[in-house]
Amino acid sequence: MAAFVGLCRVTLAVPGSTSLKDKRRVLRSILDRLRQRYALAVAEVGSQDAWQRADIAFACVSSEAGRCEAILAECVRWLETRSDxxxxEVDTEIL
Incomplete structure (x- = not known):
């Protein structure tokens, strides 16, 4: 049986952030929601010292490549609805 891994790396701007503490609060909300709602592996993977920028990555596993694509696309659409x-940049890959 084949297994597929969907990986998405996203670069975000956090324009309302005035400190790393502000950015972490916003990111914690995003990362927790992605983990809970979509059962993904999620992490901040870059720009840790920048106040208004963040790089996050999330991944899913499925027996169908199309299912991985659909899950990642839904997550990106959800991120697009956030006002904060x-x-x-969005980079998606199915392995």
Missing amino acids: IELL
Whole structure:
């Protein structure tokens, strides 16, 4: 049986952030929601010292490549609805 891994790396702007503490509060909300709602592995993977920028990655596993694509696309759509961030870059890959 084949297994597919969907991986998405997203660069975010957090324009309302005035400190790392502000950014962490916003990111904690995002990461927790992605973990709970979509059962993904999620982490901040870059720009840890920047106040208004964040790089996060999330991954899912499925027996169908199309299911991985659908889950990741739904997560990106959800991120686009948030008013406290802006998506700067999205890179998705199915392995």
